[in-house]
Amino acid sequence: MFSSINPYNQQKLKTYRADSSQTIERKLKQADRAFADWSALSIRERTDYLRKVGVYLSMHKQRYAELMTAEMGKTLKEAVAEVEKCAATCTYYADHAEAFLADQSIETDAKHSFITYQPLGPVLAIMPWNFPFWQVMRFAIPGLIAGNVGLLKHASNVFGSALAIEEIFRESGLPEGVFSSLLVDSSAIEGTLKDRRVKAVTLTGSERAGASVASIAGSQIKKSVLELGGSDALIVLADADLEKAAEIAVKSRMQNAGQSCIAAKRFIIEKSVKKQFTELVINQISKIKQGDPTDETTTMGPMARLNLADDIERQARESIAKGAKLVAGGKGTGFQRSGCNVAPILLDKVKPGMAAFDEETFGPLAVLIEAKDEADAIRLANQSNFGLGSALWTQDLDKADRLVRQIQAGSVFVNGLMRSDARVPFGGIKTSGFGRELSEVGIKEFVNVKTVWIEKS
Structure with a gap:
């Protein structure tokens, strides 16, 4: 049995019975059968279905936002924006998928040669809880339009969201088996991934989970895409x-x-600007209003689980023990916390070798790191096992053009908010994973890039 618990008040929302081996087998059979018919549709026919998904999401965004807020604690405003982003991505791919997947003619000495993009089959998606809809949809929307079918293993604390996403596809008219949720824990993943009917896997999660899944996929010679988080640097130049x-x-x-x-x-x-920037950051943190995530005036909700809140405290405490200074969010080594509600923590004097520098900090913990100059800033940014996103702040755009090429990350945002966007590829390097989601690049991750060569007679 699995339980979803409201992180704000710790009330149990619902319990879910794990899928039996017979249920898993039934869903695998359905996916296998569905793939034959779904992949036979034209891209335009599949995009018509996904347009309906976008419309359905927009019509029911409040209901799905409330579900996310209850299950994992994000503010209702953030949850509504997440559903809207999913709906917009449906429209984006419906508008562009046909061009992205069009046959590509290649000039050779053949009579005619071209590349065609064809789906692989059922793809297993192992997804986390932090963006319960977006994480799933950014895989599912391009994957389904490309002709694959999806099998979702969602995080167990958001099984309500998993079933809701399945409902969205069903209510939008997609045939049975094109998208299914598996209500299982991690122990059931190996057998499912090894099943001959599953052709590929995508995972968003921890470095440890990614290494395990990639190892299994590799042993079965199956394609995998991994997004494993990061310790993203935000570089502020003078x-x-x-x-x-x-x-x-x-x-x-x-x-x-x-x-x-x-x-x-x-x-x-x-x-030269660290003192001034620190004061500005402290001022911005003071404006954050914590509380009930369903309250429209709340700007930050609780963390999703108690153990996650414990881990953020551990990382902060260990860093303080090595010389970091707590400048917001508590006093000494004590933090302002009630259950999953953790006040924003700001640490100064953070250096390599501290948990807050070396590890991924997945919670409201920000750290200040001093750089001697721009070259030192780039060095510190790259001194990480991760390489997902990054940001660079400078008003000299010629300098920015030079420095972005030195930053080791899957993306660099200059003078703006780091984010994912359907129009550009998303993913990382180093232990942040491999492969890309979104954009034209992402829709081609789970297709057979087939060469066709027609010889001259």
Whole structure:
């Protein structure tokens, strides 16, 4: 049995019975059968279905937002925005998928040669709880339009969201088996992934989970895409718009209670402006209003689970023990916390070797790191095992053009908020994973890039 618990008040919302082996087998059979018919449809026919998904999401966004808020604690405003983003992504791919997947003619000495993009089959998606709808939809929308079918293993604390997403596809008219949720724990994943009917896997999660899933997929010679989080650097150079940088830094770090893979986690600031920037950051943090996530005036809700809140405290405490200074969110080594409700924590004097520098901090913990100059800032940003997103703040765009090429990350946002967007690829390097989601690149991750060569007669 699995339980979903409201993190704000710790009330049990619902319990779910785990899928039996017979149920898993039935869903695998359905997916296998559905793939034959779904992949035979034209891209235009599949995009028509996904347009309906977008409309359905927009019509019912409040209901689904309330479900997310109850299950994992994000503010209702953030939850509504998440559903809207999913709906917009349906429209984006419906508008562009036909062009993305069109046959590509290649000039050779053949009579005719071209590349065609064909789906692989059932794809297993192992997804986390922090963006219960968006994480799933950014895989499912392009994957289904490309002709694949989806099998979702969602995080157990958001099984309500998993079933709701299945409902969305069903109510939008997609045939049975094109998208199914598996209500299972991690122990059932290996057998499912090894099943011959499952052709590929995508995972968003921890480095440890990614290594395990990639190992299994590799042993079966199956394609995998991994997004494993990060310790994203936000670099502030001396010529930056400091007020705007501080505002966006805090927004990036504290949105979704800091539970975002691509949040700005390490603020790296040139020494000459660090004092001023620190004051601005503290001022921005003071404006955050914590409380009931269903209250429209609340700007930051609780963390999703008690153990996650415990871990953020551990990382902060261990860093303080090594010389970091707590400048917001508590006193000494004590933190302002009630259950899953953790006040924003700001640490100064953070250096390599501290948990807050070396590890992914998945919660409302921001850190200040001093850099001697721009070269030192880039060095510190790259001194990480992760490489998902990053940000660079400078008003010299010629300098920015030079420095973005030195930052080791899957994306760099100059003078703006780090985020995912359907129009551009999303993913990382190093232990942040491999492969890309979204954009034209993402829709082609789970297709057979087939060469066709027609010889001259």
